[in-house]
Amino acid sequence: xxxxxxxxxxxxxxxxxxxxxxxxxxxxxxxxxxxxxxxxxxxxxxxxxxxxxxxxxxxxxxxxxxxxxxxxxxxxxxxxxxxxxxxxxxxxxxxxxxxxxxxxxxxxxxxxxxxxxxxxxxxxxxxxxxxxxxx
Numbered sequence: 001x002x003x004x005x006x007x008x009x010x011x012x013x014x015x016x017x018x019x020x021x022x023x024x025x026x027x028x029x030x031x032x033x034x035x036x037x038x039x040x041x042x043x044x045x046x047x048x049x050x051x052x053x054x055x056x057x058x059x060x061x062x063x064x065x066x067x068x069x070x071x072x073x074x075x076x077x078x079x080x081x082x083x084x085x086x087x088x089x090x091x092x093x094x095x096x097x098x099x100x101x102x103x104x105x106x107x108x109x110x111x112x113x114x115x116x117x118x119x120x121x122x123x124x125x126x127x128x129x130x131x132x133x134x135x
Contacts, residue, residue, distance in 0.1 A: 028101055028102070028103075028120075032101060033101070033120065033121065033124065034124075036097065036098060036101055036103060037124055037125065037128055039094065040069075040070050041066060041070055041086070041089055041090065041093075041094045042094050042097065042098060043125070043128065044065070044066040044069040044070050045062065045066055045090065045094055045095070045098060045104070045113075046098070046103065046104075046115065046117075046121070046125055047069070047125060047129060048062055048065040048066060048069070049062070049104065049113060049114065049115035050115050050122065050125060054114075055114055055115040055116075056112055056113065056114040056115075057112070057113055058111055058112060058113075059090075059106075059111040059112070059113055060111070062090070062113050063083060063086055063087045063090060064083065066086050066090065067079075067082055067083045067086040070086065072085075095113065102116060102117075103115070103116065103117040103121055104116060104117070
């Protein structure tokens with residue numbers, strides 16, 4: 001029984017080390033990390049950034065990639081309208097949430113968005129990619 005407790009403690013320590021590898025002051029909780037990748041837009045953001053060179057994109061390029069990956073539920077809406085809705089959603093909801101978790105860094109002056117997450121985030125994205133068809 002003690003062996004199981006020790007193994008569990010080692011596993012938790014490894015998770016803490018992995019989740020702290022992105023330069024966070026403290027590890028991200030599993031619930032917050034899972035919440036971050038539970039949304040189509042945020043998965044599209046993270047997948048777009050991790051597949052980009054240097055894991056960095058301009059805000060406009062990121063909007064285009066996310067709009068292409070996340071379909072519009074309203075078929076009557078134009079492509080420009082869809083992109084504008086994506087732009088607004090990223091700016092007001094999804095980028096701030098990911099930045100708060102220190103998975104991304106968004107420089108408003110340069111309009112550059114960079115993936116700064118650690119190995120844990122990378123592994124989780126790799127795991128869910130096949131379910132989203134981003135392979």
